[in-house]
Amino acid sequence: MPAVQVTDSGLQPERTSLSFVRTSLSILGLVAACLRWLPSSGFVALVGPAIAGTLVAGVGLYEHRTRSVRMTRFADEYAAPAVGAGAGLAVSVVLLSLSGLWVLMR
Template identity: 65%
Template structure:
Protein backbone atom coordinates (compact mmCIF):
# COMPACT_ATOMS: atom_id res chain seq x y z
CA UNK A 1 0.00 0.00 0.00
CA UNK A 2 1.42 3.42 -0.90
CA UNK A 3 0.98 6.61 0.99
CA UNK A 4 -1.00 9.49 -0.43
CA UNK A 5 1.88 11.94 0.02
CA UNK A 6 5.17 11.41 -1.72
CA UNK A 7 8.08 10.84 0.61
CA UNK A 8 10.24 13.01 -1.62
CA UNK A 9 7.95 16.03 -1.31
CA UNK A 10 9.60 18.87 0.64
CA UNK A 11 8.06 19.58 4.01
CA UNK A 12 7.10 23.17 4.78
CA UNK A 13 9.45 24.82 7.26
CA UNK A 14 8.15 25.23 10.79
CA UNK A 15 7.54 28.90 11.46
CA UNK A 16 7.90 28.47 15.22
CA UNK A 17 4.33 27.42 15.88
CA UNK A 18 5.37 24.81 18.45
CA UNK A 19 7.24 27.43 20.46
CA UNK A 20 4.30 29.82 20.10
CA UNK A 21 1.89 27.20 21.43
CA UNK A 22 4.18 26.57 24.39
CA UNK A 23 4.36 30.27 25.10
CA UNK A 24 0.59 30.62 24.92
CA UNK A 25 0.13 27.66 27.26
CA UNK A 26 2.41 29.33 29.83
CA UNK A 27 0.38 32.53 29.58
CA UNK A 28 -2.93 30.65 29.81
CA UNK A 29 -1.77 28.67 32.86
CA UNK A 30 -0.39 31.82 34.48
CA UNK A 31 -3.67 33.66 34.02
CA UNK A 32 -5.58 30.74 35.51
CA UNK A 33 -3.40 30.64 38.61
CA UNK A 34 -3.53 34.43 38.93
CA UNK A 35 -7.34 34.28 38.74
CA UNK A 36 -7.37 31.61 41.44
CA UNK A 37 -5.12 33.79 43.59
CA UNK A 38 -7.56 36.67 43.14
CA UNK A 39 -10.45 34.38 44.09
CA UNK A 40 -8.69 33.77 47.40
CA UNK A 41 -9.58 37.35 48.37
CA UNK A 42 -12.87 35.95 49.62
CA UNK A 43 -10.93 34.49 52.55
CA UNK A 44 -9.94 37.95 53.78
CA UNK A 45 -12.93 38.83 56.01
CA UNK A 46 -13.28 35.60 58.01
CA UNK A 47 -9.59 34.64 58.30
CA UNK A 48 -7.69 37.92 58.23
CA UNK A 49 -4.70 39.08 56.25
CA UNK A 50 -2.60 36.01 57.16
CA UNK A 51 -4.78 33.94 54.80
CA UNK A 52 -3.57 35.99 51.86
CA UNK A 53 0.16 35.37 52.31
CA UNK A 54 0.16 32.20 50.17
CA UNK A 55 -2.01 33.62 47.36
CA UNK A 56 0.01 36.84 47.31
CA UNK A 57 3.30 34.93 47.01
CA UNK A 58 1.81 32.73 44.29
CA UNK A 59 0.61 35.82 42.43
CA UNK A 60 4.11 37.35 42.63
CA UNK A 61 5.63 34.14 41.24
CA UNK A 62 3.11 34.14 38.41
CA UNK A 63 3.77 37.77 37.53
CA UNK A 64 7.49 36.96 37.47
CA UNK A 65 6.92 33.99 35.14
CA UNK A 66 4.74 36.08 32.84
CA UNK A 67 7.28 38.90 32.63
CA UNK A 68 10.13 36.44 32.02
CA UNK A 69 8.07 34.67 29.36
CA UNK A 70 7.37 37.87 27.48
CA UNK A 71 11.01 38.99 27.61
CA UNK A 72 12.55 35.65 26.63
CA UNK A 73 10.13 34.81 23.81
CA UNK A 74 12.17 36.37 20.93
CA UNK A 75 15.38 34.67 22.03
CA UNK A 76 13.59 31.34 22.43
CA UNK A 77 12.04 31.67 18.97
CA UNK A 78 15.49 32.34 17.50
CA UNK A 79 16.90 29.26 19.27
CA UNK A 80 13.98 27.23 18.06
CA UNK A 81 14.59 28.31 14.47
CA UNK A 82 18.17 27.07 14.71
CA UNK A 83 17.00 23.87 16.43
CA UNK A 84 18.94 24.67 19.61
CA UNK A 85 15.98 25.34 21.90
CA UNK A 86 15.77 23.69 25.29
CA UNK A 87 12.65 23.08 27.38
CA UNK A 88 11.54 25.87 29.69
CA UNK A 89 11.87 23.74 32.81
CA UNK A 90 12.45 26.69 35.11
CA UNK A 91 9.18 28.39 34.21
CA UNK A 92 7.32 25.11 34.52
CA UNK A 93 8.84 24.54 37.94
CA UNK A 94 7.82 28.02 39.11
CA UNK A 95 4.26 27.42 37.88
CA UNK A 96 4.17 24.12 39.76
CA UNK A 97 5.60 25.74 42.90
CA UNK A 98 2.98 28.49 42.80
CA UNK A 99 0.22 25.89 42.51
CA UNK A 100 1.65 23.97 45.46
CA UNK A 101 1.90 27.17 47.49
CA UNK A 102 -1.67 28.08 46.64
CA UNK A 103 -2.88 24.58 47.51
CA UNK A 104 -0.97 24.55 50.80
CA UNK A 105 -2.43 27.89 51.82
CA UNK A 106 -5.93 26.63 50.97
CA UNK A 107 -5.41 23.54 53.10
CA UNK A 108 -4.08 25.69 55.92
CA UNK A 109 -7.26 27.81 55.77
CA UNK A 110 -9.47 24.73 55.80
CA UNK A 111 -7.67 23.17 58.76
CA UNK A 112 -7.42 26.39 60.75
Protein backbone atom coordinates in the same frame (compact mmCIF):
# COMPACT_ATOMS: atom_id res chain seq x y z
CA MET B 1 22.61 11.80 4.41
CA PRO B 2 20.18 14.34 2.88
CA ALA B 3 19.72 17.74 4.53
CA VAL B 4 16.63 18.11 6.65
CA GLN B 5 14.34 20.88 5.52
CA VAL B 6 12.75 22.83 8.35
CA THR B 7 9.09 23.48 7.58
CA ASP B 8 7.98 24.77 10.96
CA SER B 9 8.02 28.56 11.02
CA GLY B 10 8.21 28.71 14.80
CA LEU B 11 4.70 27.74 15.79
CA GLN B 12 5.82 25.26 18.45
CA PRO B 13 7.50 27.85 20.70
CA GLU B 14 4.55 30.16 20.12
CA ARG B 15 2.13 27.47 21.31
CA THR B 16 4.33 26.81 24.33
CA SER B 17 4.41 30.51 25.14
CA LEU B 18 0.64 30.77 24.84
CA SER B 19 0.18 27.78 27.14
CA PHE B 20 2.35 29.49 29.77
CA VAL B 21 0.21 32.62 29.43
CA ARG B 22 -3.05 30.64 29.77
CA THR B 23 -1.75 28.77 32.80
CA SER B 24 -0.51 32.00 34.39
CA LEU B 25 -3.87 33.70 33.90
CA SER B 26 -5.67 30.71 35.42
CA ILE B 27 -3.43 30.78 38.48
CA LEU B 28 -3.89 34.55 38.83
CA GLY B 29 -7.64 33.94 38.72
CA LEU B 30 -7.24 31.52 41.62
CA VAL B 31 -5.20 34.11 43.49
CA ALA B 32 -8.03 36.61 43.01
CA ALA B 33 -10.54 34.01 44.22
CA CYS B 34 -8.48 33.63 47.40
CA LEU B 35 -9.51 37.18 48.36
CA ARG B 36 -12.76 35.71 49.64
CA TRP B 37 -10.79 34.27 52.57
CA LEU B 38 -9.78 37.71 53.77
CA PRO B 39 -12.75 38.57 56.01
CA SER B 40 -12.85 35.28 57.92
CA SER B 41 -9.19 34.26 58.02
CA GLY B 42 -7.36 37.57 58.12
CA PHE B 43 -4.31 38.69 56.25
CA VAL B 44 -2.26 35.60 57.14
CA ALA B 45 -4.36 33.55 54.71
CA LEU B 46 -3.23 35.79 51.86
CA VAL B 47 0.51 35.22 52.31
CA GLY B 48 0.52 32.12 50.08
CA PRO B 49 -1.61 33.69 47.34
CA ALA B 50 0.50 36.86 47.43
CA ILE B 51 3.71 34.87 46.98
CA ALA B 52 2.08 32.75 44.26
CA GLY B 53 0.82 35.86 42.45
CA THR B 54 4.27 37.42 42.55
CA LEU B 55 5.83 34.20 41.28
CA VAL B 56 3.32 33.92 38.43
CA ALA B 57 3.84 37.57 37.48
CA GLY B 58 7.59 36.91 37.37
CA VAL B 59 7.09 33.88 35.15
CA GLY B 60 4.87 35.93 32.84
CA LEU B 61 7.45 38.69 32.61
CA TYR B 62 10.23 36.20 31.96
CA GLU B 63 8.10 34.47 29.31
CA HIS B 64 7.40 37.76 27.57
CA ARG B 65 11.05 38.88 27.58
CA THR B 66 12.54 35.60 26.36
CA ARG B 67 9.96 34.67 23.73
CA SER B 68 11.92 36.05 20.76
CA VAL B 69 15.17 34.44 21.92
CA ARG B 70 13.49 31.05 22.28
CA MET B 71 11.87 31.35 18.87
CA THR B 72 15.24 32.17 17.30
CA ARG B 73 16.88 29.23 19.06
CA PHE B 74 14.07 26.95 17.94
CA ALA B 75 14.49 28.07 14.34
CA ASP B 76 18.22 27.31 14.64
CA GLU B 77 17.27 23.86 16.00
CA TYR B 78 18.69 24.61 19.43
CA ALA B 79 15.67 24.48 21.69
CA ALA B 80 15.80 24.05 25.44
CA PRO B 81 12.78 23.39 27.63
CA ALA B 82 11.54 26.18 29.88
CA VAL B 83 12.03 24.18 33.06
CA GLY B 84 12.35 27.22 35.32
CA ALA B 85 9.07 28.76 34.15
CA GLY B 86 7.24 25.45 34.49
CA ALA B 87 8.69 24.92 37.96
CA GLY B 88 7.65 28.44 38.98
CA LEU B 89 4.06 27.78 37.94
CA ALA B 90 4.08 24.41 39.72
CA VAL B 91 5.39 25.98 42.93
CA SER B 92 2.68 28.64 42.77
CA VAL B 93 -0.03 25.97 42.49
CA VAL B 94 1.45 24.14 45.49
CA LEU B 95 1.52 27.40 47.49
CA LEU B 96 -2.12 28.06 46.67
CA SER B 97 -3.04 24.52 47.68
CA LEU B 98 -1.20 24.78 50.97
CA SER B 99 -2.82 28.11 51.80
CA GLY B 100 -6.23 26.66 51.01
CA LEU B 101 -5.54 23.70 53.29
CA TRP B 102 -4.34 26.06 56.01
CA VAL B 103 -7.60 28.05 55.80
CA LEU B 104 -9.68 24.86 55.91
CA MET B 105 -7.77 23.38 58.85
CA ARG B 106 -7.91 26.56 60.85
